[in-house]
Amino acid sequence: MDGNYYAQGTQQEGYYQQNPYGNPASPPLQHPVPQHPFPIPEASSPQPQYHQPHSPQGHPQQPPYQQAPAQPYGFDFNDLQGAQAIGVQFGRSAVMAGQDYVHRNLDRYVSVANLKFYFNVSNMYVVNKLRLLLFPFRHQTWSRQIKRSEENGQIEGYRPPREDINSPDLYIPVMSFVTYILLVGLTIGRRGDGQFTPDVLGRTASTALGLVFGEVLIMRLFCYLLGISGDVLLLDLVAYSGYKFVGVIVSMLFRFIQSSSVDWGVYIYTNIAFGFFLLRSLRYVVLPDANSPTTMVNMQRKRRVHFLFCVAALQFVSAWLLLNH
Secondary structure: OHHHHHHHHHHHHHHHHHOOOOOOOOOOOOOOOOOOOOOOOOOOOOOOOOOOOEOOOOOEOOOOOOOOOOOHHHOOHHHHHHHHHHHHHHHHHHHHHHHHHHHHHHOOOOOHHHHHHHOOOOHHHHHHHHHHHHOOOOOOOOOOOEEEOOOOOOEEEEOOOOOOOOOOOOHHHHHHHHHHHHHHHHHHHHHOOOOOOHHHHHHHHHHHHHHHHHHHHHHHHHHHHOOOOOOOOHHHHHHHHHOHHHHHHHHHHHHHHOOHHHHHHHHHHHHHHHHHHHHHHHHHHHOOOOOOOOOOOHHHHHHHHHHHHHHHHHHHHHHHHHHOO
């Protein structure tokens, strides 16, 4: 009350000072003065306020970066990347384990290094080898070239097919084998009698493989009986036996001419050429030169010559079976 009375008196004195003539006037209106100097804010949850400072150009700046809320259901992109890395590492380990298992079990029967040797070919070698298989009568040198070490000159083995046309390879037999299967399917489908099915390709491949491996086993057996098993490798026999598909493919291509005389003429020529190729290629292994330290009696030499002619004659039978499969 004392404070309010003092405030009212002060206001009256100021009023009379402003009216020096003493004219009576109505007193000024009195407004209630609040007892509390500051209002009490209502209780509520505080709301975050962001002050946007102005740039020198007068435009408000963007609010500070706020962290995005967590993804629902506990999803995290980092966890996904970690799981992907673990999966890749697991797949790589599985592939390496599989390759190691294949190499360890494959080396028991066939050396991987030897397989690489037989597939070491070039385009020029393939062209010249196909020419030699179809026209072998004018070829002069049939002996294989020996590879020597550059350091001491010792013999390391034979040169790869890329460097020696007389070296047997497996690239041409494999490619001609696949081509033969496709040509058989094309020939059966060209008839238009509805006999072609996908099983035809499987039966053709099985028959051709069985024929080749049967021929290789027969040659391997005779090589063992004649005492030449250590001179001829198994993969060499597979390569020499697989070259027959080149002549068979040529004969099948001439069948599209629909002329039986041409077909039989090509069949006879390709088998004579291939038989001559086998006689000259295997001669330097089965029949060593006279200057070789290996000595043979006449009876043993005759048997080996008969073996070579039997191998050449066997190609007529195997080629006929392949053509009339």
